[in-house]
Amino acid sequence: MATYLDFEEPIKALEEQIEKAKTLGEESDMDMGDKIKELEGKLEKKTKEIFTNLTPWQRVQLSRHPDRPYTLAYINAMTEGTFQELHGDRNVKDDKAMVGGFGQLDGQTVMFIGQQKGANTKMRQYRNFGMANPEGYRKALRLMKLAEKFNKPIVTLIDTPGAFPGLEAEERGQGEAIARNIYEMMKLKVPVICVVIGEGASGGALGIGVGDRILMLENSWYSVISPENCSTILWRSWDYKETAAEALKLTSTDMKKLKIVDEVVKEPLCGAHRKHDEIFDTLKKVLKKEIAALSKLDPIKRSADRIKKFENMGVTK
Amino acid sequence: MVWFKREKEGITTSTKDKKETPEGLWHKCPKCKTVVTAEDHAKNFYVCDRCSNHDRIGSEEYFQIFFDEGKYKEFDAKLSSGDPLKFTDTKKYTDRIKATQAKTGLTDAIRCAKGDIDGQPTVIAAMDFAFIGGSMGSVVGEKIARAIDQAIKAKCAFMIISKSGGARMMEAGLSLMQLAKTSGKLTQLADAGLPYISFLTDPTTGGVTASFAMLGDINIAEPGALIGFAGPRVVKETIGRDLPDGFQTSEFVLEHGFLDYIVERQNLKAEVSKSIRLFMS
Numbered sequence: 001m002a003t004y005l006d007f008e009e010p011i012k013a014l015e016e017q018i019e020k021a022k023t024l025g026e027e028s029d030m031d032m033g034d035k036i037k038e039l040e041g042k043l044e045k046k047t048k049e050i051f052t053n054l055t056p057w058q059r060v061q062l063s064r065h066p067d068r069p070y071t072l073a074y075i076n077a078m079t080e081g082t083f084q085e086l087h088g089d090r091n092v093k094d095d096k097a098m099v100g101g102f103g104q105l106d107g108q109t110v111m112f113i114g115q116q117k118g119a120n121t122k123m124r125q126y127r128n129f130g131m132a133n134p135e136g137y138r139k140a141l142r143l144m145k146l147a148e149k150f151n152k153p154i155v156t157l158i159d160t161p162g163a164f165p166g167l168e169a170e171e172r173g174q175g176e177a178i179a180r181n182i183y184e185m186m187k188l189k190v191p192v193i194c195v196v197i198g199e200g201a202s203g204g205a206l207g208i209g210v211g212d213r214i215l216m217l218e219n220s221w222y223s224v225i226s227p228e229n230c231s232t233i234l235w236r237s238w239d240y241k242e243t244a245a246e247a248l249k250l251t252s253t254d255m256k257k258l259k260i261v262d263e264v265v266k267e268p269l270c271g272a273h274r275k276h277d278e279i280f281d282t283l284k285k286v287l288k289k290e291i292a293a294l295s296k297l298d299p300i301k302r303s304a305d306r307i308k309k310f311e312n313m314g315v316t317k
Numbered sequence: 318m319v320w321f322k323r324e325k326e327g328i329t330t331s332t333k334d335k336k337e338t339p340e341g342l343w344h345k346c347p348k349c350k351t352v353v354t355a356e357d358h359a360k361n362f363y364v365c366d367r368c369s370n371h372d373r374i375g376s377e378e379y380f381q382i383f384f385d386e387g388k389y390k391e392f393d394a395k396l397s398s399g400d401p402l403k404f405t406d407t408k409k410y411t412d413r414i415k416a417t418q419a420k421t422g423l424t425d426a427i428r429c430a431k432g433d434i435d436g437q438p439t440v441i442a443a444m445d446f447a448f449i450g451g452s453m454g455s456v457v458g459e460k461i462a463r464a465i466d467q468a469i470k471a472k473c474a475f476m477i478i479s480k481s482g483g484a485r486m487m488e489a490g491l492s493l494m495q496l497a498k499t500s501g502k503l504t505q506l507a508d509a510g511l512p513y514i515s516f517l518t519d520p521t522t523g524g525v526t527a528s529f530a531m532l533g534d535i536n537i538a539e540p541g542a543l544i545g546f547a548g549p550r551v552v553k554e555t556i557g558r559d560l561p562d563g564f565q566t567s568e569f570v571l572e573h574g575f576l577d578y579i580v581e582r583q584n585l586k587a588e589v590s591k592s593i594r595l596f597m598s
Contacts, residue, residue, distance in 0.1 A: 163527075165547030165555050170565060173575050175526030175546035182500040183532055202484070202493060203527040203546070210497050224484045224493040224524070234406035234486060248489040249402045258401065260490045307501040311462060313494040314455030315399035 002274075003066045007050060007058055011270070014043040047270050054219075056245040056254075060227055062219040063198045067273040069280070070130075071114035071157045072099055074197065077280035078287070079103030083112065086143060092172065095136030097128040097164070098208075100143040102152065105288055111147035113140045113208055114157030117198070130199075131164035134177035137207045141181050144188060153191040153291045156208040161226065163204030178207035185210035186307050191294035193287060195265070196220045196252075197272075212306050213290050214260070216252040217279070218267040222260070223250035260313060346370055362582040371539050371582055373519055376428040376443035379478050383441060383586055389432030393463055397424045398456050404487040413449070413487070421447045425456035426481065429464040431471065435590040437597060440468040443478040446520070451481035453524055454488040458495030461529065465502045469509045474593045476514040479530040482548075483523020496528035503532055512596035514589060517544050517567070517576070535577040535592060538567040539585075545570075 004012040018039045025032030054062070062068070075083050083103030087094040100113035115132055118124035132140075140156075147154050163174055185192060185208075192211035200209070200222030216222060225233075227245035232238055249255070252264040265286055272279040294302065344358040345351070349368040353361075362382060363372040381387045397414070404410040418424060426448040431440045442464045444451045461477065468475035484492035506513055515533025519542035526546050530536070538544060545552075545565040553560055563569050567579050580588045 163546065165551045167552055167556050167560070167564070170545050170547065170552060171573050173531070173573065176531040176575050178527040178546070179496075179500065179529070179531040182497055182528060183504060186497075186501045186504050203496060203524055206493060206496055207527070210501075222493075223489045225486055225489075230486055244406075247402065247404055247406065248486075250489065255490055258490055260494055307504065310494060310497040310501045313498055314458050314491055315401040315488075316396050316455050316459050317399050 005058075005061050005065065007061075010046050011043065011050065014039060014046060018043065051269055051271065055242065056221075056248075056251050057227065057242040059219050059251050060199075060221050060245050062271050062273070063221050065271065065273040066119075068198060069272060069276050070117045070119070071112075071159055071197065072116055073276065074157055074280060074283060075099075075101075075103055075112045075114070077277070078105060078284040079110075079112075086146075087139075089135040089138035089142055091138060092135040095128075095133050095139055096126055097130055097132040097160075098136030098140055100140060102147075105284060105291070108288070108291065109150075109152050110287075110291070111143055111152050111154045112157065113143055113154065114197075115160040115204075115208075117159060128164060130160045131162055132160065132204065132207070133164050133166070133169045134172040134174050137163075137174075137177035137181050140208050141184055144181075144185065144192075148188050148190050151190060153193070153295065154188065154211075155287055155291075156192070156194045156211065158194060158196045158200050158205045158209055158222075159198035159220075160201055160204045161199050162201040163207060175203075178203045181207045182210050186310075187303055189299040189303060191291055191297075191302065192306070193290050193294070195283065195287075196222045196261075197283075199226075201226050210306070210310070212294050212302060212309075213262050215263045215265055215286065215290075216255060216261045217265045217272060217283075218252050219271055220252060221245075221250040222252075222255055223248045347372075362585075364582050369540070369581065371519065371541060373446055373480070375445045375447060376423075376478070379443045380428075380430055380432070380441065382582070383434050383439070383589065384430070384432030385435065389430040389441075391428060391430045392467060393429060393460055395424060396456055396460060398454055398488075401455075401491060402487070402489055404489070406487070410487040417448055421445070423448050425460070426451045426453065426485075427457045427460050429460050429467070431467060431473075434586065434593060437590065437593050438471055438473040439476060439593060440464050440471065440473060441476045441478065444480040444525075446480045446482075449485060450483075451525075452483060452485035452492075453481055453495050454485035454492050455495065457485075458498045461499045462502045465506050468511055469506060472509070472511065474512045474514065474597060475506055476516055476589070477529055477533075478516045478518060479521040479525050480518045481521060481523070481525040483525060493524065496524050499529045500532060503529060512593065514592060516589070517570075518542050520544070522546065522548055531575065533577075534596070536575060537589070537592075538570065538576050538579050540567055540579050540581060542567045544576075 021032045086101040099116045115130040117130035118127040194211040196216040227241040230244040231240040255261045268275040268278045346365040348370040351367045429442040517538040
């Protein structure tokens with residue numbers, strides 16, 4: 001059963017009408033062809049109208065849409081059965097909020113790493129809502145070093161509401177784990193491509209977010225804080241989340257304008273959550289292109305360029 | 318029975334006869350409430366004589382503690398913040414910057430300088446909490462990057478004194494990227510074979526902890542400083558119970574293996590000087 005956000009309601013209504021017309025046509029031998037065509041035209045127009053005028057807050061809602069695909073769904077679809085998940089940070093435990101392993105994109109072995117969210121209540125808890133602990137970041141680093149050792153490109157898929165702010169996370173050095181990843185990712189001698197596929201919240205996202213190419217799916221967000229928490233801190237109330245979403249310039253197009261991300265990956269008109277296969281296909285094509293281009297560069301220069309790329313970020317006077 | 322009896326109730330001294338105590342002459346310890354003269358307090362490195370509470374101090378005070386005869390050369394003192402996002406919350410970001418600059422006399426949340434520590438040339442980047450909570454935006458990132466270049470040029474030791482609530486929200490995505498920018502620059506310092514001392518002071522949280530503050534060749538801290546990634550209030554809300562005593566203090570962080578040593582301010586220069594000597598000679 002598909003879920004519809006409040007601003008998607010007109011789409012739901014039209015889809016229901018089309019369904020009804022179809023059933024009526026089948027049951028009563030009436031020719032509903034014209035009616036259905038008319039409704040489908042309306043649906044297309046309405047979808048376009050809604051999805052070309054999305055506010056930043058609506059994009060944030062879409063990035064969290066319950067029907068939106070999560071990391072493993074992308075990896076499994078893109079690698080067509082060749083993915084093998086690897087577990088554990090070799091220190092404390094296996095973090096279920098961070099997944100990774102080798103898989104192949106049309107014959108090219110790639111290390112995939114990303115935060116994993118759960119699709120239902122039980123799985124959401126199991127995945128800790130995609131909020132990794134230090135061991136998650138350390139697992140990610142271990143896998144990146146493994147990829148480097150065997151000269152395989154790395155793709156990270158970012159989808160997290162933040163690094164987990166728990167007691168044990170602090171004891172085991174959440175800050176250090178993220179800092180270490182950022183530092184080590186700068187020096188990796190293999191191509192690194194980072195894609196924000198849903199939520200890109202703060203240090204928790206950046207902990208696997210340092211690469212040669214940073215991409216964002218059209219309806220994802222990336223910022224230093226979530227709009228809700230920003231609203232709570234700056235306006236001292238939860239109610240300014242829409243305003244905060246606008247002020248933070250967190251959408252893919254804004255982040256591209258600020259030159260923080262290199263490319264926006266177009267989603268199907270109705271959003272990635274309605275057409276999974278289409279977004280998997282699009283992303284796979286983009287990744288293959290990026291890997292091919294990056295693989296041509298000298299490893300030392302590639303790492304130096306990566307450092308330079310981040311050094312150029314910031315506006316001062 | 319009492320020896321003295323108050324005959325008139327209430328305060329009877331008229332306002333014009335009231336004896337004024339000028340501000341700033343006395344210092345009252347926020348922890349144990351001991352009162353000393355401000356002059357003695359400064360002489361004691363802003364540490365309470367009785368309970369050894371370390372008061373928060375700014376970049377200038379640290380420069381005076383570390384650099385021989387208090388002499389140093391500051392870099393990029395005029396570098397200040399742009400407003401790339403045209404950010405407005407309850408106040409315009411540009412107005413907030415201007416007001417904070419006027420109030421504190423600082424241009425942003427960090428100052429960088431080169432001087433000698435017992436004759437050993439050192440570049441120090443020291444954060445100021447008074448400037449929007451020591452928050453890290455583009456200016457902090459850029460000044461650290463340039464300070465690292467200075468240390469590489471002079472082939473000398475480098476130290477960051479962290480004192481920050483985290484990344485600056487008003488520069489959003491760009492603030493976040495300063496974590497990457499500063500960490501990337503540190504790899505260049507490492508390639509040059511120069512030591513980086515990360516000195517964590519009260520408080521060091523958020524984005525600063527998740528980048529350069531935790532990346533020192535040695536990480537050191539002042540006693541009793543708040544050090545963590547998530548703020549204590551957030552952790553408390555997450556776990557839904559009270560936090561254990563001493564959670565996220567320097568001593569806690571040392572115990573969990575993320576600090577090399579804790580040093581009292583009285584011994585600060587001597588200990589850091591010793592570390593630099595062990596690295597550089």
